[in-house]
Amino acid sequence: DKIREEAAELEEARDTLTQAEVFEEFGDLLFVVVNLGRHLGVDAEEALRSCNAKFTRRFNAVEDALSAQGKAPQDSDLAEMDALWDQAKEAEKRAKT
Incomplete structure (x- = not known):
């Protein structure tokens, strides 16, 4: 609940407050998430x-796949890179099993 509360405050800050206030709200959200991790033993x-x-591993896999096509990230679009990202993610999952 606290994470949702802080996330909502950050969203509001983003839309209506100064960058300094956004910075503060972002810090509050991070603090709450870190505290949850502490309670979970993480x-x-x-x-x-x-x-x-x-x-980094997944982005490198995207770059490698693009390079194999003779392309760089700036020569690609978001849809293509998302598809390659999903392939890299799936390959990692298969490698774990």
Whole structure:
């Protein structure tokens, strides 16, 4: 409930408040999410590092797939890159099983 509350405050801040106030509301949301992680026994920094590594692996796979077609990300569009992202995600899932 607290996460939803803070997310709503951030959304409101984005639409009506200054960048400094948006910054503050974003920090509040992060704090609440980190606190949830603490209650779940999750190290928030480790989880974020792991998520960043996963993003990097998948984005690299998208770049590799585009390169195989003789393209770069700037030569692609969002729909194509989303499809390649989904393929990279699926390949990771298959590799885990």
